[in-house]
Amino acid sequence: MSVYLYDEALVSKFREITGDERIHIVPPDNAIEFLASIDNDKVKYPAVVLSRNSVTLQDYRNQAVSLKGQSAKINDENLVVKAKLIPLRVEWSVDVFTVDRFSCDEIIRELVFYLISYPRLEVKVPYGLDIPQNFDIIVSPEIVDNSDLIEHSNRGVSFRETLTIYTENAHFYSSGRKYPVYTGLDFEIKNNDKGDE
Numbered sequence: 001m002s003v004y005l006y007d008e009a010l011v012s013k014f015r016e017i018t019g020d021e022r023i024h025i026v027p028p029d030n031a032i033e034f035l036a037s038i039d040n041d042k043v044k045y046p047a048v049v050l051s052r053n054s055v056t057l058q059d060y061r062n063q064a065v066s067l068k069g070q071s072a073k074i075n076d077e078n079l080v081v082k083a084k085l086i087p088l089r090v091e092w093s094v095d096v097f098t099v100d101r102f103s104c105d106e107i108i109r110e111l112v113f114y115l116i117s118y119p120r121l122e123v124k125v126p127y128g129l130d131i132p133q134n135f136d137i138i139v140s141p142e143i144v145d146n147s148d149l150i151e152h153s154n155r156g157v158s159f160r161e162t163l164t165i166y167t168e169n170a171h172f173y174s175s176g177r178k179y180p181v182y183t184g185l186d187f188e189i190k191n192n193d194k195g196d197e
Contacts, residue, residue, distance in 0.1 A: 003052070003055055003088070003090055004028075004029075005123045005124075006090055006121075006123060006135065006167065006170050007027060007028050007029075007050065007052060008027070008123075009121045009122065009123050009135075010050055010092065010121065010137075011025055011027045011050060013114075013121055014050065014094075017110055017111060017114045018048065018107065018110065018111075022046070023047070023048060023107065024043075024044040024045070024046070024047040024048070025047075025048050025050070026047055026048065026049040026050065027050055028050055028051055028052045028092075031049050031050065031051040034049055035049070038097075043097070045097055045098055045158055046096065046097060046098040046099075046103050046104070046107060047096070047097045047098075048094060048095070048096055048097075048107065048111070049094070049095040049096075049097065050092055050093075050094055051092060051093045051095065052090065052091070052092050053091040053092060053093055053164070054089075054090070054091045055088055055090050055170075056088065056089040056090075056091075057086060057087075058086075058087035058088060058089055058168070059087060072125075072129050072131050077178075078180065079178040079179060079180060080178065080179055080180075081128065081129060081175060081178050082175070082176030082177050082178070082179075083125070083129050083131070083173060083174075083175065083176060084173070084174040084175070084176045085172065085173050085174070086171060086172040087169070087170075087171055088170040088171055088172060089166060089167070089168045089170070090167050090170045091164065091165070091166040092164070092165050092166065093162055093163070094111065094162065094163040094164070094165060095146070095160055095161070095162050096108050096111075096160065096161050096162075096163075097158045097159070097160050098158055098159050099158055099159070101159050103159075104147075104159040104160070104161050105161070108143060108161050111163065112139060112143075112163065115137050115165065116139055119136045119137045119139075120135070120136050120137075121134070121135055121136075122134050123135065125173045126173075127173055127174055127175045128175040129173060129175055133173075134169075135169050135170050136167055136168075136169055137166075137167055138165065138166055138167065139163065139164075139165050140164040140165065142164070143161055143162070143163050144161065144162045144163075145160075145161055145162075146160040146161065146162050147159045147160050147161070148160075
């Protein structure tokens, strides 16, 4: 599974948390464009900008899970589908931009309260697996004030506070081999057939 699905889950959750269409939620795909446009007065405030900082492979040496896979689901053809996975740690920066200190503090407060109270999000794993996967968000303890106060007073540049969040239970997924479902019923039918001969 590609990491962008975790990005999308966070963006969707941020829209739900803020619950206000006037707050512009910027996904990682548009974060650089947003930051580059700040000096041109082309951006909407307030804004919550999500940037992906890093993706780190965790202990991928578990050969049974990463190469052979684990049972994920039974498909329409009554075959067990194996899910191969490699654990990841993904870290994001959440930048809140506003035109006043109060709004910046309030948006950060709402995000932190929600993510600490309800840290579990869900994504649907593609690649023929079509299974849900939960991942937990951990909030780093430091909230950094990145407001440039000199620029603010000279040119009206926004207030900016930055929060770092991460998950340690994301995964790269791939569909593994498929094999028939074994049931005791199949065995009984075969035995009964032989007994009648």
